[in-house]
Ligand SMILES: Nc1ncnc2c1ncn2[C@@H]1O[C@H](COP(=O)(O)OP(=O)(O)O)[C@@H](O)[C@H]1O
Ligand SMILES: O=P(O)(O)OC[C@H]1O[C@](O)(COP(=O)(O)O)[C@@H](O)[C@@H]1O
């Protein structure tokens with residue numbers, strides 16, 4: 001079997017206790033490149049059943065900290081409404097902790113981690129993560145600033161809450177494709193088998209609805225051995241079909257006690273309500289999310305697996321557009337990339353100036369840009385897919401026609417425009433080496449977390465460290481490009497493009513809570 005940097009020992013481990021039933025019975029870009037406002041504006045509804053004080057969170061992080069009732073840890077006050085677990089410490093330290101099975105199931109048996117007998121790890125000092133290890137969300141601090149929000153550090157724990165013989169894990173992939181899905185599946189399976197000696201792992205066929213509408217797929221290291229070399233997901237995926245009670249009934253009926261859910265923002269919202277229902281029923285079932293997004297719209301985490309691969313593939317399309325544009329007089333290469341919630345500003349004058357200066361240019365446009373402009377003639381603006389995401393018109397096709405019309409009819413200027421749409425190619429390819437490493441870490445972190453009894457968490461990288469993030473932090477908002485921070489400034493300066501934004505939009509963006517940098521001078525609407 002070939003290995004992906006995962007510990008691939010095939011030996012089984014001695015298990016300590018055969019304590020039976022896990023179920024609780026009751027229960028380098030071209031210089032002529034121009035990125036066309038890759039912004040995201042939307043906010044989303046909460047998938048976590050939180051108290052009203054949590055709902056004020058997005059406008060003020062402080063109000064959240066006040067929700068904590070105890071100086072150490074606030075556990076759930078009611079079995080129906082789980083509260084966030086907030087731990088306050090000295091110096092403004094805050095831990096946004098993840099739920100644990102022992103929060104709602106008393107007297108759970110505890111087992112020693114079989115990894116301690118694993119020859120691969122026996123030589124490593126302090127292999128187990130210290131129970132108090134946490135990772136700060138913000139690493140840039142001032143001398144007197146509070147220590148701020150932290151997340152629990154991911155990794156193997158000395159004590160675990162499942163007897164490996166009793167584990168029946170399942171894996172499901174939902175939403176759109178993303179490079180690396182198969183690698184994550186592979187590494188969850190291999191991690192469970194090789195690190196913990198688990199023998200029962202089922203795949204859910206075709207996304208959430210597969211829980212109740214399809215048979216499960218048997219998974220073991222042999223079955224998943226080669227799958228990281230393929231794009232897509234061997235389990236299949238879908239949008240819609242999230243019926244919480246039917247899903248949890250199926251989990252209960254099949255005796256599943258660890259659920260690994262791989263998917264985007266919608267999927268994590270779905271995972272959050274599954275976790276809530278499991279908790280409400282008092283089941284000993286850990287729910288772990290592994291976040292994926294092709295356009296980086298999931299908050300808190302550094303980046304999604306697959307993003308590196310997607311950028312690499314997008315670069316090939318952009319390079320092709322550049323070659324085409326460079327080879328023709330007044331050549332314009334137009335590339336559409338994924339990114340749902342985006343909006344454009346003025347453009348034609350800038351294109352003309354750029355063509356006069358350079359003779360060619362490349363435009364990159366987000367799929368969600370300018371939907372309101374297209375919708376003047378099309379009524380599909382309000383149409384949604386099965387998951388509730390708005391259906392998008394092809395803005396790049398529309399804008400390429402508008403550019404052609406503008407230059408031929410109004411400017412009497414000949415242009416050569418080539419439009420490349422690499423969107424589905426980008427997300428359907430296998431992940432590259434660096435994403436494979438990332439997939440492995442995410443998958444192993446999720447496995448360690450579930451085995452340790454944590455639940456209702458997403459496994460994610462924060463400031464380069466693996467963490468467990470409570471679902472509500474992943475689902476409460478969507479990442480957007482902050483047009484007043486240094487990343488956007490770097491993009492503008494490296495592509496030498498104007499921002500196309502009005503001062504009003506910039507001011508609005510400065511009001512965004514994540515935006516930390518001040519605007520230095522007045523923005524202008526027109527390209528100059
Ligand atoms: N608020 C929600 N509550 C429950 N399930 C949801 C929610 N939002 C999305 N889902 C489910 O999550 C799955 C994936 O969502 P989708 O938005 O299509 O993709 P992604 O997870 O990639 O963003 C779908 O099966 C959808 O029904
Ligand atoms: O045609 P589909 O399957 O709806 O996919 C298109 C959408 O999927 C995405 O690539 C990713 O969206 P999700 O993260 O919701 O899966 C979007 O950028 C795009 O609009």
Ligand SMILES: [Mg+2]
Pocket residue numbers: 175264265266
């Ligand atoms: Mg999504």
